[in-house]
Structure formats: C-alpha cells, structure tokens
Amino acid sequence: MANNESWAKIFSDYNILDHNFDESPFELSAQSIKISCQNFTEVNQREVRVLCKQDTREERPQVFIDNDLFLLPIKNGIYKIVKGDGYVDIPTISTDIKEYNSKLDFKLDTSEIGNSEMQHLDFAYASSLIRTFMNDESLVLTIRGRKYTPPFSFNVGNQKIETQSVQTEVDAGYEGRDKIVLIEAKNSSTNNTIIRQLFYPYKQWKYHTQKDVFLLFFEKRGDVFNIWQNGFTDEYNYNSIKLIKADRYKIIGQN
Numbered sequence: 001m002a003n004n005e006s007w008a009k010i011f012s013d014y015n016i017l018d019h020n021f022d023e024s025p026f027e028l029s030a031q032s033i034k035i036s037c038q039n040f041t042e043v044n045q046r047e048v049r050v051l052c053k054q055d056t057r058e059e060r061p062q063v064f065i066d067n068d069l070f071l072l073p074i075k076n077g078i079y080k081i082v083k084g085d086g087y088v089d090i091p092t093i094s095t096d097i098k099e100y101n102s103k104l105d106f107k108l109d110t111s112e113i114g115n116s117e118m119q120h121l122d123f124a125y126a127s128s129l130i131r132t133f134m135n136d137e138s139l140v141l142t143i144r145g146r147k148y149t150p151p152f153s154f155n156v157g158n159q160k161i162e163t164q165s166v167q168t169e170v171d172a173g174y175e176g177r178d179k180i181v182l183i184e185a186k187n188s189s190t191n192n193t194i195i196r197q198l199f200y201p202y203k204q205w206k207y208h209t210q211k212d213v214f215l216l217f218f219e220k221r222g223d224v225f226n227i228w229q230n231g232f233t234d235e236y237n238y239n240s241i242k243l244i245k246a247d248r249y250k251i252i253g254q255n
Contacts, residue, residue, distance in 0.1 A: 021083035117187035143173025
C-alpha cells in the first residue's frame, strides 16, 4: 500500500513508537498528518481522509499491524492511535439459505440496474426482508447519510476515550414503534470490519432516543442476502460487541 510510506514518516516525525500505548492512546491531528506528508506527490500518500480510512484489519498500514494499533476519530480533525484489536470478524453464515417471498405484488425493474450496496439494501427493505429479519412490521426508513455525534466516552481495554462531534454515516436506519435499527451494508465478501462503524452510530442514537437500538451488518453475495445482527453487552465498552444472530436469504417472487 502506498500509505505505508506515509504512515512510516508520520510515526517517525512524531516519535509515535516511543509513546507508551499501555498507558494511553496517542493523539494525532489532521494538521500534523498534512504537515508530515506535504511533500508526497500522490493523493493517497498525503490526503488525510484516504490515510485515515482503515475499515478492515488488512487496510491498516504496516506500522499499525506490526504494533497492534488501530485508529479512531475523536473529534473533527483529531484522531487517537489506540493499542488493541479495533475490529470484529464477520463470520461465514453456515445455516441453510432461506427462501423468502417478497411482500411486493409487483416487480421492481429498477432494482436490477447496477450493483451497489445501497440498491441491494433498498430492495431488501422494499421486499420487507429487513422487517421480517427483525420481526417488526412497523419499521420505516428514517435515517440515512452523515450526521455528527453528541459527546460520549467509552473504554478500549483499560483506556478511556472521549469523543466530541464525530461524523458518522449509516447506510440506512429504520425506526419502529419500540426500536431503532441501524445498518452497515457492504457489496463484497467481508471478513472483518472496524467496530467503530457500528459503535459510533449506536452511541449516537442511544443518546437521542429511549428506544432500543439494534445493529445489522448487511451484504449481498451473488443472489443471496446475508444479514448479521450484532449488539454490545456493555454500551461503554468498545470491544463488548457480540454476534446475536445471522441468516441468509434468497428473495423469490417479484424481483
């Protein structure tokens, strides 16, 4: 990866490996990253947004992998480099594929144009698959796009991290009579994902509503729709994520 070189320079410029990560994370600003990488010519070597996108364990730069580190945003333009495993495995669903009859009584021609994670998720919702998986016919689409979190704190291991106004994005959020369902969707086979993509929206909506907040990871593989439900046993513990249930479906009928 091209950003291996960039992150090696950042770590060297700020003596990051001299920091005692067992005591606390290392704070790093977007401005510091820009200064360190200003002489690189390629966008993916100096663009902060690109350098800080580390959505899977494998996407981390080598210096992170070698030292058991991961990156978390804590404020607009401010990051923490944290020691530990910041990712959760997405296991293969081994149960039989369930045939699901779409609740629609007509065919959605537009759902067959293109191959994006958003259109697959929209089709699953329009067919009422999301409602069926959650056993809640009252769910309606109410959340989509980018929003900023309220202040919240949490622990990674024995280290406390405080955040303020971090931008989050969910692919879709649904509200029912007594629950909120947030979905992170992918369009390719995913083995793991950064917990932050589920945890930050979870903390955000736990703050804004008294309703229970549920988290789904969604992925279409071939013609099969895979859904994993995750939860946190401790809302203040980043690593308390656990798999609750998972199923895979083939939608038949009006598709």
